[in-house]
Amino acid sequence: MTKLKWGMIGGGEGSQIGPAHRLGSGLDGLFEFAAGALDHRPEYGIDYGQRMGLGNRAYGGWEEMLAAEQKRDDKVDLVTVATPNSTHFEITKAFLEGGFNVLCEKPMTMTVEEGEAIVEIAKKTGNICAVNYGYSGYSLVRHMKAMIARGDIGKVRVVNAEFAHGHHADATDADNPRVRWRYDPAQAGVSAQFADCGIHAMHMASFVTGQEVTKLSADIVSAIPVRTLEDDAMVNFRMDGGAVGRLWTSSIAIGRQHGLGIQVFGETGGLRWSQEQPNQLFYMPLGERLQIIERGEANLSPEADRTSRVTIGHAEGMPLAFANIYKDLAEAIGARKDGRVMDPAANLYPRAEDGLRSMAAVVAVAESGKADGKWLDARPPMFR
Ligand code: NAI
Numbered sequence: 001m002t003k004l005k006w007g008m009i010g011g012g013e014g015s016q017i018g019p020a021h022r023l024g025s026g027l028d029g030l031f032e033f034a035a036g037a038l039d040h041r042p043e044y045g046i047d048y049g050q051r052m053g054l055g056n057r058a059y060g061g062w063e064e065m066l067a068a069e070q071k072r073d074d075k076v077d078l079v080t081v082a083t084p085n086s087t088h089f090e091i092t093k094a095f096l097e098g099g100f101n102v103l104c105e106k107p108m109t110m111t112v113e114e115g116e117a118i119v120e121i122a123k124k125t126g127n128i129c130a131v132n133y134g135y136s137g138y139s140l141v142r143h144m145k146a147m148i149a150r151g152d153i154g155k156v157r158v159v160n161a162e163f164a165h166g167h168h169a170d171a172t173d174a175d176n177p178r179v180r181w182r183y184d185p186a187q188a189g190v191s192a193q194f195a196d197c198g199i200h201a202m203h204m205a206s207f208v209t210g211q212e213v214t215k216l217s218a219d220i221v222s223a224i225p226v227r228t229l230e231d232d233a234m235v236n237f238r239m240d241g242g243a244v245g246r247l248w249t250s251s252i253a254i255g256r257q258h259g260l261g262i263q264v265f266g267e268t269g270g271l272r273w274s275q276e277q278p279n280q281l282f283y284m285p286l287g288e289r290l291q292i293i294e295r296g297e298a299n300l301s302p303e304a305d306r307t308s309r310v311t312i313g314h315a316e317g318m319p320l321a322f323a324n325i326y327k328d329l330a331e332a333i334g335a336r337k338d339g340r341v342m343d344p345a346a347n348l349y350p351r352a353e354d355g356l357r358s359m360a361a362v363v364a365v366a367e368s369g370k371a372d373g374k375w376l377d378a379r380p381p382m383f384r
Contacts, residue, residue: 010083012039024322108355115356131355137324143304153266161201192229198249211239220369
């Protein structure tokens, strides 16, 4: 197969997430970095793009990139949108409508209505729209999903998910413009910490259990009082397969770094995984001894084997999890080019529908939090 052509909007020099996308897309030799509008400052974007080898396909802005790429025979096969949140909808919509497949960073949109529009456009155009819940690409997360699906822990009773960090805990720094905007509704929308991190944990809960969130009740707080939006939230939820969910997310948890973790307790066993130790999965079958499953060991699931790249005992981390999302997308794009229909269960990249579900949960968390934890429907109207 010839390499697919890949482009990126945002993710410029010094950005947080750009390097992980470049590493992830390049890892398997499936994509070639061919085009980009990498920075909000045109001259910086062009300069950086040229240093990345993009030549005259280093563009000064996404509109220019869209127009120029549409005219090419070798236009990009996939565009990653790695810009700040408020621009995701406009850029994703324009590229989907312009005939491109898109991988959009989370949150996919700022409102439920925009999320529904993206799902509709993807359906109408037939273009692939993925959303980067990249942590679902970890090999042992895929294995956890496979174990739960094949009944290793029985019917799921309780899911406990969290995503806590302490990087916004300094009250004396709360007014720093680089931090302040995140808690300002005019720039961040209806939610800060849940929309930024909580949705990763909630997506993970759905991903591994194969169940969707139906309703939720939230207790939100601005632990640093000058903040309008929440910096800590506890969310209880229910899932359509009967599981009970508990989720904690925080940005004031001093000492926590990138604390995304998930525990799933079923009728006959429990599973526990954490993003900061992604190469071990803890499995406790009821009445037996605790087992530590190592990424890369023999006799794991095909899902785990497919997504493990480095020999056992060598650490694998986040850019390789992203690489698994790109591997899924390369397969999906290849199938589409060949006119083959792919079984969605065999290709697990997070869909636009997942991005939409997250937006509905974000709105429900914000509203429930304001209404003293009232239980609210967490589903987007489209899926009720
Ligand atoms: P950042 O502020 O570090 O970088 C943003 C980049 O986008 C900069 O290079 C900036 O110049 C560029 N940019 C801004 N507006 C642009 C425009 N209109 N056209 C072209 N380039 C533009 O932001 P960061 O932290 O990298 O976040 C970007 C997105 O990635 C956010 O939506 C964030 O939520 C998401 N993210 C996702 C993570 C994940 O695990 N999936 C982790 C971190 C961030």
